């Protein structure tokens with residue numbers, strides 16, 4: 001049994017209140033960023049350039065930069081408010097020389113083909129009405145045999161029930177894709193050699 005999908009998606013997170021709300025929740029969920037960064041470590045990319053799509057406050061990029069010292073990260077986001085928050089957090093973490101920020105729409109990246117060794121994204125897919133466009137962009141900007149890890153919430157009825165009681169992320173879960181939907185979208189995209197792993201609230205799309 002699946003919960004009803006939320007119609008109409010909002011892409012960027014902007015405005016003082018929305019950004020403060022995101023920042024507060026993200027700080028409480030720092031352990032999740034550490035966990036995701038340890039998964040990135042397993043992709044075995046020890047150097048080169050990583051692209052983070054929808055970097056938000058930069059929490060994941062900071063953890064990855066700590067774990068993998070020879071990796072440079074370019075983080076893009078549509079929202080100036082989020083980029084300002086990321087700038088502040090990156091400065092506080094002393095990572096300004098490792099993480100570069102860039103205002104861009106992940107559906108239309110200006111990077112050349114085959115530019116990146118690794119592409120990562122966390123909590124962004126559910127903002128997109130058509131993730132295939134982004135999967136195609138990932139396929140285009142990744143080097144041959146480049147790796148990726150795309151994490152997002154998954155829509156499923158008991159995740160919905162749990163979130164309603166404890167975590168308060170109902171809107172995001174309703175906006176998320178089911179694993180079946182994600183697989184069908186991936187099959188229609190140019191991205192190849194992917195795997196999908198389901199977790200309690202989350203799903204990961206990756207290539208290692």
Ligand SMILES: C[S@@+](CC[C@H](N)C(=O)[O-])C[C@H]1O[C@@H](n2cnc3c(N)ncnc32)[C@H](O)[C@@H]1O
Pocket residue numbers: 010011012013014026053054055056057058059060076077078079082104105106107121122123124127128
């Ligand atoms: C839920 S936040 C997640 C932020 C960060 N990845 C994290 O895990 O903390 C989603 C982010 O994706 C950004 N975003 C959504 N659609 C985008 C697009 N089309 N291009 C660039 N950024 C986008 C939003 O502005 C927001 O910062």
